[in-house]
Amino acid sequence: MLVIFDKVQKSYPGGRPVLRNVSLSLDRGQTLALTGESGSGKSTLLNLAAALDAVDSGEITLDGVALSQLDDPARAALRRTSLSLVFQQFNLIPSLTAGQNLSFHARLAGCHDPDWCAHLAQQLGLSDLLDRYPENLSGGQQQRVAIGRAMAARPKLLLADEPTGNLDETASATVLDLMLALVADTGAALLLVTHSHEIAARLDRRVHLAGGLIA
Numbered sequence: 001m002l003v004i005f006d007k008v009q010k011s012y013p014g015g016r017p018v019l020r021n022v023s024l025s026l027d028r029g030q031t032l033a034l035t036g037e038s039g040s041g042k043s044t045l046l047n048l049a050a051a052l053d054a055v056d057s058g059e060i061t062l063d064g065v066a067l068s069q070l071d072d073p074a075r076a077a078l079r080r081t082s083l084s085l086v087f088q089q090f091n092l093i094p095s096l097t098a099g100q101n102l103s104f105h106a107r108l109a110g111c112h113d114p115d116w117c118a119h120l121a122q123q124l125g126l127s128d129l130l131d132r133y134p135e136n137l138s139g140g141q142q143q144r145v146a147i148g149r150a151m152a153a154r155p156k157l158l159l160a161d162e163p164t165g166n167l168d169e170t171a172s173a174t175v176l177d178l179m180l181a182l183v184a185d186t187g188a189a190l191l192l193v194t195h196s197h198e199i200a201a202r203l204d205r206r207v208h209l210a211g212g213l214i215a
């Protein structure tokens, strides 16, 4: 298994537990949709999987590594090399062109491959837009750049938090199709948070978070 959550508990200071006893696993090449009401802890779960935050108890194992055993530099290194994130707000760097944004994560991870980036740009329909700055791209185009940036470092795990939440129906369908195709091509695993049952239905598996538990 690529990702294992084993009896994970998480609360924020002064608050009730957000995750009470969450166990789930995700294998290479699998896609999993995470649904749940607003405030049910979906982003919390994603942040834990991304090693951006630590569990209170239980354990998360990513590619055989128990995250609780890592110090901060090791977590940062794991984030760069093993996983990528795509957010609802595309989070591109405004001062960089689309092409520079696309290769940014891979450069940071020390694995920039110009041929792979060119391939991604072509797959994502961005080849003619690489010199543009984010402010001159549509939302759908910006999210395609963000997906390219996420996949450029060939992550084992792609974490996506409402990746089509800011897009209209057409752009949303395009972005989802492209993301699923790239994940399938590269054999990455995908953990995707969504409110949409339609989107969730496109993934291999669906889990629902309620009352701090996975149903």
Ligand SMILES: Nc1ncnc2c1ncn2[C@@H]1O[C@H](COP(=O)(O)OP(=O)(O)OP(=O)(O)O)[C@@H](O)[C@H]1O
Pocket: 012, 013, 015, 018, 036, 037, 038, 039, 040, 041, 042, 043, 044, 045
């Ligand atoms: N940094 C934080 N400090 C304190 N409480 C937090 C923090 N982050 C989230 N929470 C609380 O934890 C609960 C779960 O939040 P989370 O963002 O994980 O939910 P979500 O399911 O992603 O919600 P949404 O669908 O609205 O994005 C909420 O009650 C929220 O207020």
